[in-house]
Amino acid sequence: MRFFTDIMGVFDGAFTISNLAKAIIKLNGKGTDNLQVPAEKTMQIGDMTIKKR
Structure with a gap:
């Protein structure tokens, strides 16, 4: 969980867990890089x- 909170800042940053899940x-089921x-x-x-999309 540290990656999501410290690196991505999911609680107060630009990315959220819900947006990550939607992506x-x-x-x-396909892979991506x-x-x-x-x-x-x-x-x-x-x-x-x-920037917010």
């Missing part, structure tokens, strides 16, 4: 900006 379900999870809010991390 996985959208794969319909580029999982695209929509951001819940726009967030600045260093010099990178993650």
Whole structure:
């Protein structure tokens, strides 16, 4: 669980568990090496900006 809270910031960051789950379900059992999870809010991390879609 530490990965999700510390790295992805699911409790107060741009990504949520529900958006992550929706992205996985959208794969319909197929694999991917580029999982695209929509951001819940726009967030600045260093010099990178993650924008809400």
